[in-house]
Amino acid sequence: MSVDSAELFASMLAMVALVGGVAHAGGSLLPANAVGWVTKSVHDVSLWLAWLVATVATAGSLYFSEIADYVPCRLCWFQRICMFPLAGILLVAAIRRDRNVRWYALPFLIAGIAVSSYHYIIEWRPSWGEGACSVGPACTDVWFRRLGFVTLSFMALCGFLSIVALLFVHPKSENLGTTIDD
Amino acid sequence: MSKQLTTKTKTSGRLVVIGVVLAIAVALIVAVLVGGDPPVDDTSSSVVAQNQPVQVAGAALERLPDEGVDPAVGMAAPALAGASFDGSPVSITPGDGQPYMLVFLAHWCPHCNAEVPRLIEWRESGLVPADLNVIGVSTGVASDRPNYPPSQWVVDKGWPWSVLADSANMDAAAAYGLSGYPFFTIVGADGNVKVRMAGEVGAEALNEIVANALAS
Numbered sequence: 001m002s003v004d005s006a007e008l009f010a011s012m013l014a015m016v017a018l019v020g021g022v023a024h025a026g027g028s029l030l031p032a033n034a035v036g037w038v039t040k041s042v043h044d045v046s047l048w049l050a051w052l053v054a055t056v057a058t059a060g061s062l063y064f065s066e067i068a069d070y071v072p073c074r075l076c077w078f079q080r081i082c083m084f085p086l087a088g089i090l091l092v093a094a095i096r097r098d099r100n101v102r103w104y105a106l107p108f109l110i111a112g113i114a115v116s117s118y119h120y121i122i123e124w125r126p127s128w129g130e131g132a133c134s135v136g137p138a139c140t141d142v143w144f145r146r147l148g149f150v151t152l153s154f155m156a157l158c159g160f161l162s163i164v165a166l167l168f169v170h171p172k173s174e175n176l177g178t179t180i181d182d
Numbered sequence: 183m184s185k186q187l188t189t190k191t192k193t194s195g196r197l198v199v200i201g202v203v204l205a206i207a208v209a210l211i212v213a214v215l216v217g218g219d220p221p222v223d224d225t226s227s228s229v230v231a232q233n234q235p236v237q238v239a240g241a242a243l244e245r246l247p248d249e250g251v252d253p254a255v256g257m258a259a260p261a262l263a264g265a266s267f268d269g270s271p272v273s274i275t276p277g278d279g280q281p282y283m284l285v286f287l288a289h290w291c292p293h294c295n296a297e298v299p300r301l302i303e304w305r306e307s308g309l310v311p312a313d314l315n316v317i318g319v320s321t322g323v324a325s326d327r328p329n330y331p332p333s334q335w336v337v338d339k340g341w342p343w344s345v346l347a348d349s350a351n352m353d354a355a356a357a358y359g360l361s362g363y364p365f366f367t368i369v370g371a372d373g374n375v376k377v378r379m380a381g382e383v384g385a386e387a388l389n390e391i392v393a394n395a396l397a398s
Contacts, residue, residue, distance in 0.1 A: 007217070009214075045199060
């Protein structure tokens, strides 16, 4: 697979994760029906899905830096610090079926969302950043922008948001009309 | 009852996993079919050199610190002898009686791309001191980053002054202690460094900085 194809593949996966997360969150607000059944089904495997998102994000990040030679900037490293540990933490949580992992993951998720959001903004508005490009890799540098708006920082943001939805969204119970929290 | 729920849970979970796998497979197929390395158009860069050898004479300036006093102010600026993209000689000879303003630019840097139009506007407004020799230094060239090749980039941006193409080792940038892009160095008529700064500069601020530097 060429780097160009890998960029497109990763961008599409990011969009799937984002749309899936939004749909999961939206579905949890609906009463018990066909859509609610889907949300419940996703909830049943949400820990594994969250681990999958974190792992794919980690693998993708390493591919782009080690194979495609896209040098990570300072903000990229901060996002990596937030995402990489989640791959391990969520694997353990999925095996142990421990939904309380969401509280341990929360600081990483909040920080990751904040950093990736800021990074994405300055990619579009470099003047809002530091005002100068660094001699090393610049955080306002855009290695690629697929589908017109998907960059590496946007993909990271999609990953963090998707994991938040998978860990924190709970579907309503069919019978009791309350949220399910096992 | 509980066994039924467990079975139902497992079934629904498997369906979700199948759905996820299908989504990944579709994305992969689309990416492989649609994606592909874009054709490399290096017809312009194959004729024009993007880097040129640079001869440095004099002591290199210390890297501009991120904050605090610039230790290079008042020091003799190094002389540079090089060439533009087309090979025509370009030299910076501090102390020859004329002041210089060196503008180090990287073609891929968004801040450089924002700054060049401001410099052009500054020139067109007639505010550039008549004796100030403005020279652009193309450095940090990277073929895999936006707006490559820089030889075409400066034409597209309408850069009106001379351009010194830095070496692949960034000898000119290193000699002047470049710390970021864009990087400005104002050298007085006496050959000494008056001011250095990194980052975007507004037209009004630039005007004031240049005036103060040349008056010092």
